[in-house]
Amino acid sequence: MPEAPDRIAIDERAAQVRFRRALTLMGFTLLVPGSAQLVAGNRRVGRIAVRVWLATLAVLAFLGVRLLLDKSFALGLALNPTFLLVLRLYLITGAVAWAALFVDAWRIGQPLSLRLPHRRAVVGVNGVLCFSVAGTLLFGAHLAAVQRDWLTMFADGELGAAHDGRFNILLLGGDSGADRWGLRPDSMTVASIDATTGKTVMIGLPRNMQNFTFRKGSVMDEQFPKGFGGEGRYLNGVSTWAEDHTDLFDSDTPGIDATVSAIEGITDLRINYWVMVNMKGFRRLVDAFGGVTLNVRQRIPVGGLGKDVTGYIEPGERKLTGYQALWFARSREGSDDYSRMARQKCVMTALLTQVSPKQALTNFQEIADASSAMIKTDVPGGALGDFAQLAMRARDQKVSTVSLVPPQVNTANPDMDKIHAMVKAAIDRAEGKAPKPAKAKKKPAKVTGGSVGSRNDGYVANETDDVAAAC
Numbered sequence: 001m002p003e004a005p006d007r008i009a010i011d012e013r014a015a016q017v018r019f020r021r022a023l024t025l026m027g028f029t030l031l032v033p034g035s036a037q038l039v040a041g042n043r044r045v046g047r048i049a050v051r052v053w054l055a056t057l058a059v060l061a062f063l064g065v066r067l068l069l070d071k072s073f074a075l076g077l078a079l080n081p082t083f084l085l086v087l088r089l090y091l092i093t094g095a096v097a098w099a100a101l102f103v104d105a106w107r108i109g110q111p112l113s114l115r116l117p118h119r120r121a122v123v124g125v126n127g128v129l130c131f132s133v134a135g136t137l138l139f140g141a142h143l144a145a146v147q148r149d150w151l152t153m154f155a156d157g158e159l160g161a162a163h164d165g166r167f168n169i170l171l172l173g174g175d176s177g178a179d180r181w182g183l184r185p186d187s188m189t190v191a192s193i194d195a196t197t198g199k200t201v202m203i204g205l206p207r208n209m210q211n212f213t214f215r216k217g218s219v220m221d222e223q224f225p226k227g228f229g230g231e232g233r234y235l236n237g238v239s240t241w242a243e244d245h246t247d248l249f250d251s252d253t254p255g256i257d258a259t260v261s262a263i264e265g266i267t268d269l270r271i272n273y274w275v276m277v278n279m280k281g282f283r284r285l286v287d288a289f290g291g292v293t294l295n296v297r298q299r300i301p302v303g304g305l306g307k308d309v310t311g312y313i314e315p316g317e318r319k320l321t322g323y324q325a326l327w328f329a330r331s332r333e334g335s336d337d338y339s340r341m342a343r344q345k346c347v348m349t350a351l352l353t354q355v356s357p358k359q360a361l362t363n364f365q366e367i368a369d370a371s372s373a374m375i376k377t378d379v380p381g382g383a384l385g386d387f388a389q390l391a392m393r394a395r396d397q398k399v400s401t402v403s404l405v406p407p408q409v410n411t412a413n414p415d416m417d418k419i420h421a422m423v424k425a426a427i428d429r430a431e432g433k434a435p436k437p438a439k440a441k442k443k444p445a446k447v448t449g450g451s452v453g454s455r456n457d458g459y460v461a462n463e464t465d466d467v468a469a470a471c
Helices: 007-032 037-040 044-068 072-078 081-107 116-151 219-223 235-243 256-266 279-288 322-330 337-354 357-362 364-374 382-396 416-430
Strands: 166-174 187-194 200-205 273-278 292-296 299-303 311-313 314-319 376-377 399-404
Touching: 007 037, 007 081, 007 116, 037 044, 037 081, 044 072, 044 081, 072 364, 072 382, 081 116, 166 256, 187 256, 187 382, 200 256, 200 314, 200 416, 219 256, 256 416, 273 279, 279 322, 292 322, 292 337, 299 322, 311 322, 314 322, 322 337, 399 416
Parallel strands: 166 273, 200 399
Antiparallel strands: 166 187, 187 200, 273 376, 292 314, 299 311
């Protein structure tokens, strides 16, 4: 005998109610994990989950307020290995627990009491929510792990003391093979950073400098008390000499240590830390960022010298790949060392100003991998947070520069006292302790120093260590 219409309607409404109840329980779990258990399940589990959720919201609110008051706080957390480890474990645990709460909410919804179409819909919705939430948390845990692994490239320890109120960081750039870290660096720059204000002075040193003296008392000073001179001996060859005489050094990085003592002798600054940038890794980094846009002032050869040139980067605003950016920074064909120094600054400045948070997050894995392949340093991991705060203070301040190039400096026979005075004056001006010098009209300079790939025959070049002129 067929069921009465009223009975059918009642059953239909009951089925709809059960279906909506099942969906509601999953919605509760999405918004407030544990709330479904408080309403219709294991209340003890529900109370624990809700308390953890409320504590998480409180921590997020606290962090949000701190970020509004101190933007460098986020950088400090991102550079703290302990925080990253705790965050990773929390996210993994949260992903598993939240997924379990979704499954339990599905159980509480009594899926076997639902009609087949409703049952399928509930399973589908629960699966989407479960995998979406857990997947997001696990991806966050993965990013935390990648960031923490990236930090392992830094040395153990905390931030050391500043010298005369400043941190002096030596930035070295050059090519390397499988075991050629630090050999013949192509570029050398000292970033002198005020330990309080973050005001920075960039000191550029040409690789073809000769007859300079080393820091007093250093190994290299003992070997070359009258200066590093002679046929084929240039600043970028100090590293090679040291690598050929490793028995003189009590270090795993004799080439870099020797170069540091040379830079200290030339600038009269004590170097706190050094950073070696592998240019091949730099190519990967640019690609990870999606390229870099530069205003190319003149045609730049690509591929090598003479017959090895395979193409050109044409003038105009160009978005360069990692390969092109590398050649823009290093090309020697038709250029002098000072032009290359300026172009290298162009690329680094462009990267710093063009990278967006979205790009950094989207390509985080590639950027971290490229950075690890690109950089070797003795900067301690414990100093990263302090340097991040200094960077935040310095970001809106103008970076001062001084370049030890002709015509101010004779690279073949430099006046060391004059160079020391130039560096001191630049730092004093950056600190507001000395008047700015009157702008002098640039004029051609006779380049008397030379290097591998550059000329040493009285070639006359313009002083082009000027970012504005190069890009």
